[in-house]
Amino acid sequence: MLDCVFCKIAAGELPATKIYEDAQFVAFLDIRPVQPGHVLIIPRSHYENLTATPAVIVGRFFQLAQKIASAVIQGTGADGCNMTMNNGRAAGQVVFHTHIHIIPRKDDDGLGTWPQLEYQGNAMQEVAENIKSALKVLDLRS
Numbered sequence: 001m002l003d004c005v006f007c008k009i010a011a012g013e014l015p016a017t018k019i020y021e022d023a024q025f026v027a028f029l030d031i032r033p034v035q036p037g038h039v040l041i042i043p044r045s046h047y048e049n050l051t052a053t054p055a056v057i058v059g060r061f062f063q064l065a066q067k068i069a070s071a072v073i074q075g076t077g078a079d080g081c082n083m084t085m086n087n088g089r090a091a092g093q094v095v096f097h098t099h100i101h102i103i104p105r106k107d108d109d110g111l112g113t114w115p116q117l118e119y120q121g122n123a124m125q126e127v128a129e130n131i132k133s134a135l136k137v138l139d140l141r142s
């Protein structure tokens with residue numbers, strides 16, 4: 001894909017501090033890390049984000065992410081890690097090529113987690129029903 005930074009990294013046309021690559025995926029350090037050792041993993045093929053990525057690639061992608069997360073934790077001496085995908089502009093995605101962030105975390109790093117809300121009235125049930133309807137369209141039901 002023309003003008004995609006991560007396609008250029010995958011093709012070796014832009015420099016990156018790579019920590020892993022194979023025929024399908026590349027993992028490299030985020031140039032502006034949340035914490036030192038913050039890794040990004042990308043498929044070499046261009047897909048806009050998770051929902052546009054074929055399931056067969058997603059499966060291998062998450063298997064690789066599990067291993068790289070272990071290595072990031074061990075290699076940085078972290079106590080844990082966040083693995084996050086920003087899917088869509090509203091979620092903070094700025095590079096529209098599927099990627100997952102692996103961010104090493106320390107018990108005392110002070111970064112915290114997400115702010116959380118409380119549901120009012122029957123809002124919790126309503127949103128659950130809406131998601132369940134969408135799952136039926138995807139032919140996945142409990």
Ligand code: AMP
Pocket residue numbers: 005014016029030031032033040085086092093094095096
């Ligand atoms: P987002 O799309 O918000 O999930 O995040 C994209 C991430 O890519 C940001 O954290 C950037 O710091 C990172 N990034 C952008 N360009 C490069 C690059 N050339 N090399 C490494 N990381 C990059």
Ligand code: ZN
Pocket residue numbers: 001004005006007008045046047096097
């Ligand atoms: Zn791309």
